[in-house]
Amino acid sequence: MLRLRACIVSHILSSPPTSAIFTLRRLISGAAPAISPNPGFAVDDYLVHTCGLTRAQALKASRQLSHLKSSSKPDAVLAFLSGHGFSSAEVAATVAKYPKLLCAGVERTLAPRFVGLTGLGLSGPDIARLISIVGMHFRLRSVVSKVHFYLLFFRSTENFFRALKCNSYLLGFDLERKIKPNVAILQECVLNACDVAKLCISEPRILSTKPERIRAMVTSAEGLGVPLGSGMFWKAFHAVAFLSEENIIARVDYLKKAFRWSDAEARIAVAKAPTLLQRSKEMLRCKSEFLILEVGLEPAYIAHRPVIICLSLEGRLRPRHYVRKFLKENGFLDCDWSFATVVMITDVVFVEKYICPHKEAAPHLAEDYAAACRGEVPANFRSASTKNKALKIG
Secondary structure, three states, rough: HHHHHHEEEEHHHHHHHHHHHHHHHHHHOOOOHHHOOOOOOEEEEEEOOOOOOOOOHHHHHHHHOOOOOHHHHHHHHHHHHHHOOOOHHHHHHHHOOOOHHOOOOOHHHHHHHHHOOOOOOOOOHEEEEEHHHHHHHEEEEEHHHHHHHHHHHHHHHHHHHHHHHHHHHHHHHHHHHHHHHHHHHHHHOOOOOOHHHHHHHOHHHHHHOHHHHHHHHHHHHOOOOOOOOOHHHHHHHHOOOOOOOHHHHHHHHHHHHOOOOOOOHHHHHHHHHHHHEEEEHHHHHHHHHHHHHHOOHHHHHHOOOOOHHHHHHHHHHHHHHHHHHHHHOOOOOOOOOOOOHHHOHHHHHHHHHHHHHHHHOOOOHHHHHHHHHOOOHHHHHHHHHHHHHHHHOO
């Protein structure tokens, strides 16, 4: 009997979407005794043989479906999903994540949700992805109106799913009482709709936070010296969101210690690059040793150009330092370009300015630069690297 059910649903899932439900009705009517309520119905076997779950997934999912006595309702759900373009793999993934979907009523629950969501532009795979993330919240009557709000707010389907992946409970919160008031508070900070969306995509917990906590975050961001309403404010807000005042102070103190900054220099650096507060101590230590000990930059120079700390050490700072040093030592530079200028320009411009003009005099330079970007130290750069290491040890 179980094999027969598996064959029936397998046939349904392989049928064209437009004929799947008709096929189910025809097969059920021709095999009514095989799928009638059965006291010996084994949920875990059904999940494995019919839904495509692994045995481990089935054992876990079956705990939520122990009340099922027959496959009639799950068969109807599977037929409905197939009729809306779900592949066998999507069915298995969805059921494994949210087993109780098999108990949902097709006419009363699934059909209205699918009609509403497809009307918003979501495809079958999009809906499968949605169900696998939000689980039981998919059955809420308000799910369509909430998805509509978030699609408009986040400005794209992909942004919506990025935020939802970070906070799968977004669809469970009341829009009028919690989400919209929090958006209004953020907009009071003179943040435009695009910046508010960026902020909430990267930190969607903000949308469901208590309003008084959001106002405290605003105060902390202003405390970094970033003007309210400036283009940098949303980055400052993101940097201090969910950090206590004690934590912020501790991180600023570490920056002062690592880069040998005074209080004033630390304030300048953090105001210009608030994301420094999000960097790990190990990353900051490595950047400090490189910039101060190897490159020889003054702490004040770094403080006024803190964005260079956020650039990749191995992928940009170190390779370009090697090229700049090589060109200076061999007299190829007609002027002394500053370190910040060299590392801040795009890779295309860097190659045009520092690599291409020296193809004849230094034909190996392009290859050496590419190798340095891969983490290697070519022979032509090695002497400079050895000198820097000796300086660091001394």
